[in-house]
Every structure is written in structure tokens, then in C-alpha cells.
């Protein structure tokens with residue numbers, strides 16, 4: 001299992017809320033779920049009680065695309081490329097009705 005971007009497994013009751021690292025939406029949660037929390041655990045048929053957090057959009061095609069952008073941003077050593085990818089990500093989120101959390105806020109216009 002990849003490190004969590006839009007789905008998270010936690011010890012039951014230890015985490016109140018998780019925010020999707022792809023789109024910034026608060027995750028839905030299924031508490032005290034019994035099951036495998038990793039591929040390895042699944043192979044070993046080892047089930048553990050856990051809280052399963054997941055982004056309400058995580059199965060959407062655009063969300064998969066956004067996830068790839070987030071991963072590319074984290075992996076690229078290039079600052080310029082990262083900021084271009086960030087712009088693509090913001091566009092993609094907006095097209096799907098998400099207001100990006102980390103969008104630069106225009107300052108000074110307090111009206």
C-alpha cells in the first residue's frame with residue numbers, strides 16, 4: 001500500500017479527522033472496521049480493527065489524475081516544474097468544484 005494521500009488506516013479512535021492530501025476535502029470515516037490494512041496483511045489473511053478514512057472523491061477519475069499531479073509535484077527536483085504542476089492541479093480541482101486549500105491568497109484587498 002502506498003503512503004496515504006486519499007485513504008488512511010488508523011488505530012481505532014486515535015484520529016479525529018483526516019484531510020485528503022489531494023483535494024483538501026475532509027475524509028469520510030468508517031470506524032472500527034475489521035479487515036486487512038495492507039497488501040501484506042491481506043496475503044497473510046491478518047485482520048485488524050482500524051478506522052478507515054477515505055476521500056469522498058477518491059474513486060473519481062479526475063481525483064486519480066489529481067493524485068498523479070500531487071505525486072509528481074513531490075517527486076520533481078525542479079521548483080519551476082513543481083509550480084507549473086501546482087497550477088495544473090488547481091485548475092483540475094476547480095473544474096471539479098473543489099476550492100483548493102493551498103491556492104495563494106491575494107492579499108491587501110480587504111475592501
Ligand SMILES: [Zn+2]
Pocket residue numbers: 006020021022023024025055056057058063
Ligand atoms: Zn480528495
